[in-house]
Amino acid sequence: MNLPENAKTLVSYASHFGLARGAMNFLRVQKRSGLISVRVNECPHPLLLRGGSSDVPVFDEVFVRRAYWIPALAQLEPKVILDVGANVGLVSVFFASLFPKARIFAIEPEESNFQLLKRNTAPFPQITALQAALWNADEEIEVHNPGRGFWSFSVVPADSSNGRSPKLQGLTMPTILKHFGIGSVDLLKIDIEGAEKEVFMGACDGWLKDTGCLVIELHDRFKGGCARAFYSAIAQYPFVQDINDKNVFVRLHAAK
16 A cells, blocks of 8 residues: 555545544554454444454455445344345444344354354354355355455356365355244345345346345456346336445335
8 A cells, every 4th residue: 555545545534433542543554464453333343353364455445445335224124134245244243233122143164264253253242143145055165266365266166166165054045044033134235246136047036125225335246147046036026226335235126
């Protein structure tokens, strides 16, 4: 990061977190390795990031650019939130600060991300973590690292990488809902690095009809057809759409 970019980031941090906290966070995220502790106004507990990793831009996305916020969310009173592709738990923590009465279920497939997710969400009894991956079938899959950082782990069928990648259980949305004992989701966030194509090409009417607001990052830049699969799946429902940063917010069953 060059000097003008550093100055811009410092100003942005100071604007969002206050001068002292912003400056401290800015200095800490410059660390290139090891765990770093940052503090945000939305959370009374420190959050852990891996220095020099994609955790830092994810932190900026969630708490500085507030990419998971639109004004329409202020009208919601969600009881159940599902964070699919939860990474290290930052979005779950952000939603917990916005909706303290909601139960939040965070799902992350990759082992190192999941371990940090558990640490970041441990102070929040309303957040439950599960190491698994949303998929279009209940079957064994592999976690693939395309080399774009901790935020880019994707899942592929178990026979796609000649057994070189870690394996775990892929679960359909109905199986996930049954596992947690929930029948409907008021706010569903999905960021699964292209696997949304397979998910929305599968049978999803059964759970979309019981979903209120959906927040998704579509990854056509990595896998063609993600947006087409998503919009084809929700086409039968009236919806209102907003976009913030890279995220598409869709309020299903809403009047146009």
